[in-house]
Amino acid sequence: MRPLVAGNWKMNGLDSALAELGxxxxxxxxxxxxxxxxxxxxxxxxLARAREVLAGSDIELGAQDCHPLVSGAHTGDISAEMLADAGATAVIVGHSERRIDHGEPDSLVNAKALAAYRAGLTAIICIGETEAQHRDGETLDVLKRQLRGSVPEEARAANTVIAYEPVWAIGSGLTPTPADVAEVHGFIRGVLSQLLGQNESGAMRLLYGGSVKPANAAELLFVPDVNGALVGGASLKADDFYAIIEVYRAGGKA
Structure with a gap:
């Protein structure tokens, strides 16, 4: 399968940042x-201005969150349909920063993924354990619970991407070993097989995220069952993001 490298700018970027997209x-x-x-x-x-910058290119545009409903009295929220109208083709849901900062449960992540499907967007569903859960050996239990609660029955390889981001690695400079990543991604693939069937699970892209940068991209992105990356800070600079993308030049990741 063709890997996906997605840059999550988070709450960063003014109009001047569009020069990096250019x-x-x-x-x-x-x-x-x-x-x-x-x-x-x-x-x-x-989003709308980025669509103009990227028009005619092969770079896709994604969004960072959506409300489950189409419209309504929800001040400050944005629906999946609004994101699609602004030019997005995908939306991140369930990121750990949403789960932690806003207390979003798996059920809400599930509803947001369904909203993405409704609007014709790909849902990038994030899962990951905290440092305390990692330390206590709860990683696989946490991920199983999040997958079962966050991934809708309607999820398919064509409309869903799963992003594993260990919370303790995000922005910390710390990363799991390639062996650890392989174990976790293999486990995720197995749980998805139980939920969605082997065919859909086998075709679904699993991204790794958490302090992905040019220096470690090659060793992380060619781990078995890793089909791309969700990149944070390194995606804010064109040179760094390109350096991560470029690791696939030698033949890509199946």
């Missing part, structure tokens, strides 16, 4: 990496 577009035009699908998820304030 620089990334130029780099990829000069030296394409057809082995990988590329996506950038800027804050909602930049």
């Amino acid at each position: 620089a990334l577009r130029q780099r990829l035009a000069q030296a394409p990496v057809p082995e990988a699908e590329i996506m950038v998820c800027p804050p909602a304030t930049l």
